[in-house]
Amino acid sequence: MSELVARTGRHQQRYEDGYRLIAGCIPFRYRIVKEDGVGTSEKILEVLMINSTGGPGLLFPKGGWENDETAEEAAVREAMEEAGVRGNLVHFVGSYAFKSKTLQDEYSPEGLCRASMYALHVKEEMESWPEKSHRERSWVTIPEAMECCRHAWMREALQTGFSKWWYAHDHSYLA
Numbered sequence: 001m002s003e004l005v006a007r008t009g010r011h012q013q014r015y016e017d018g019y020r021l022i023a024g025c026i027p028f029r030y031r032i033v034k035e036d037g038v039g040t041s042e043k044i045l046e047v048l049m050i051n052s053t054g055g056p057g058l059l060f061p062k063g064g065w066e067n068d069e070t071a072e073e074a075a076v077r078e079a080m081e082e083a084g085v086r087g088n089l090v091h092f093v094g095s096y097a098f099k100s101k102t103l104q105d106e107y108s109p110e111g112l113c114r115a116s117m118y119a120l121h122v123k124e125e126m127e128s129w130p131e132k133s134h135r136e137r138s139w140v141t142i143p144e145a146m147e148c149c150r151h152a153w154m155r156e157a158l159q160t161g162f163s164k165w166w167y168a169h170d171h172s173y174l175a
């Protein structure tokens with residue numbers, strides 16, 4: 001059992017203009033696929049996805065942004081609670097609006113949500129985390145993530161936010 005506990009409930013949730021505010025991240029790492037023995041290695045970029053507790057497909061860690069934290073703090077917290085990873089936020093990927101079928105409440109009766117998404121460079125994978133008993137982690141390539149991602153808005157965040165940023169910049173400092 002994890003000694004860390006996930007936040008629950010919606011009494012501290014942030015809302016703005018009828019939207020429930022969400023924060024999340026696209027956790028990523030480099031995986032070495034080939035070393036030549038003289039210090040040169042070939043690395044591939046992988047992103048971390050977790051299983052959905054509400055149906056098929058994979059998703060990125062995300063959840064409610066609460067009144068006592070910044071969006072960045074909420075994104076880091078959700079990565080730890082849902083996926084059991086810690087790292088550094090290195091880029092704001094973008095803001096994505098979507099309609100939730102399950103997150104309707106008195107402040108957002110139509111289930112409207114707006115997610116602030118970040119790129120999280122993973123530094124630590126925890127052996128135990130708050131949602132370990134019902135979450136599985138999967139490290140996948142970007143094409144694999146595009147195929148298995150449950151939500152269209154998350155695919156958009158991956159493709160037009162994360163990937164566009166990733167391939168347009170030098171990230172050797174992260175390796």
